[in-house]
Amino acid sequence: MPVQRRTPEPDTEPTVSLREPLESLRATFRGTVLTPDDEGYEEARQVWNGMIDRHPAVIARCSGVADVVQAVTFARDQGLSLAVRGGGHNVAGTAVCDDGLVVDLSEMNGVHVDREAMTVRAEGGATLGDVDRETQLFGLATPLGVVSKTGIAGLTLNGGVGHLRRKYGLACDNLRSVELVTAAGEVVTASADEHSDLFWAIQGGGGNFGVVTSFEYTLYEVGPEVFGMFVVHDREHVAEALRLTREFAADAPREASVLPILGFVPEMEEFPAERWGDPMVAILGCHLGPTEAGEATLAPFRELGTPIGDFSGPMPFTDLQCLLDEEFPDGLNYYWKATYLTDLDDDLVDVLVRRWEACPSKLSTVDVWQLGGAIADRPQDASAFWHRDKPYMLTFEANWEDPADTDANVAWVRESIDEVRELPGVVGGYGNFPGFHEDPSQALFGENIDKLVAVKTKYDPENLFRLNQNVEPRVSEEA
Structure with a gap:
């Protein structure tokens, strides 16, 4: 069966014209909003995998968390499919979608090392190379992957297997906390002490639960x-x-x-x-x-x-x-x-x-x-x-x-x-090497699937974040 280079997602067409809503979005958005007629759109829709050739209706290149909230709210209100781009390195090409909106975090790539706490906080658009550059300045590292251009976001949310894996575990095992924008447009901190169910889910559950705008990891003495x-x-x-x-x-x-x-x-x-x-x-x-x-x-x-x-x-x-x-x-x-x-x-x-x-x-x-x-x-x-x-x-x-x-x-x-x-x-299967997500989610999540469904139902009941190895929310009996 031929593989389609352009596969429209279901129900991606907005129900009303985007012209006026886009003008309103652009008026307050601090980053850059790109549509197919804008200069820079063609470059912005490209991702690492040359097999992926998708055409979003809107690319929202965010400058900060407030932009992410606006972009998520816009996509939800306009009935658009929503893709999230961190490093754009996911092999399945989930960083872009046809006819929907891309929350582009590529310019949110700041990294801050706290040497006393032995932690590093990196924004959702950072790559492995961005994190390694800052942490190795102090002879420190956190477990990530094996290719420096990989984005930390997708890598971590799906597990994260790297050179430090046997000594210090997966990337997701070394999370201290995350900042996340939910489908409702709320900004929450998830950790072992706050929103602990959500924190459990994002440690290997993929991009099902929101847009992670920053990750806090544990650091170890490694190298230089x-x-x-x-x-x-x-x-x-x-x-x-x-x-x-x-x-x-x-x-x-x-x-x-x-x-x-x-x-x-x-x-x-x-x-x-x-x-x-x-x-x-x-x-x-x-x-x-x-x-x-x-x-x-x-x-x-x-x-x-x-x-x-x-x-x-x-x-x-x-x-x-x-x-x-x-x-x-x-x-x-x-x-x-x-x-x-x-x-x-x-x-x-x-x-x-x-x-x-x-x-x-x-x-x-x-x-x-x-x-x-x-x-x-x-x-x-x-x-x-x-x-x-x-x-x-x-x-x-x-x-x-x-x-x-x-x-x-x-x-x-x-x-x-x-x-x-x-x-x-x-x-089983692994979320960072997923083909085109043709395997059932349980192949990845095993007996954790029921708990993931419960967390998904709580934080994303309408399945806004679905362009991934999707965990579908439970349908209300009243629906």
Whole structure:
């Protein structure tokens, strides 16, 4: 089935002309209001995933929380679909919508570090790079992702898996509080002490509950230098690398994490030109302790054979956070899906290798994330994020250039995920690698779904925030 590059959302047409309401909005809005006839609109509607080609009726580029309140109120009152843009990096393209309103937070990217409290507060439009730049000034960090251009908002609301995951948990596990604009246009603070039900829900429940205008995270002493590993081996070592990951995960120290990536040698000057496009396994990892300990702990992955390239060694934490940036440029086409593994046995390894060899694009990868450690410390019902007890996450990431190849690449991901999910111990999905949200919400939220429905019904009974892995509110019996 062809994938539509422009998919209008249901019931997005406003019931009345927007001309007069827009004039009223513009009169008091401090940021910038863009419509299709305005200069800058075309650029403002672009997002990271080149596969997404949507045309909002209004883009409200907010300068502060008051603008966010106005934008949410406008969308609700005019009957418009509402999308929220933080970093614009969500692979499903939920940062923009057809014919609706985009609450654009990209200019709200301030970051403030409180060294005494060991916290950082970042606005909803900040990226990982924005946060790392400020926190690493003091040798501090909070768990986020692995690509510096990723927005913190979507990453955190859906869980957030990064280099610090095994030592300090998910991004959402390290939230102290958030400031949020509800569907009613109210500004609330959610924490363990205030609106605790809402705070529980936004820790992994996605963008279902409002627009988060700022996030407060716990900080830890990290860096400024860590031991980073990025080693690339030949195709013949692929199965061996996955089996080694299984052995390593059995008793790995929490300071260490690894991520084997089945792919193809990129066309980069760091690799011999004659090897470009060859099948490979790259192992990305890090160790947060002393260099000697990191080198010794991760040595088995570097000694599988004679590597095609080995870029491992002591490096600034900020450099580690940028290692994958060039692999995911703006405008490439992306379609990713994930699931969780209770084991990495030989039968599963055989399936992963076979599905990888069948991928239609040499830019695509199959990734196995080592989890465990601090992620699994919290009970599954301690936050909305359910699958924290699984030791691995598996992702099929289709990346390709030519739009004509879209169907083949999307089919490869879907068929691969479907086949893997038929195996024992393979379950669920991850909100940051969701395809186009075609899986049921319970695949992500498990037994937390009923509580999420209750929170959704309380804070967004009309389902204004629905362009996500949607949790539908309970319908009133009186309706």
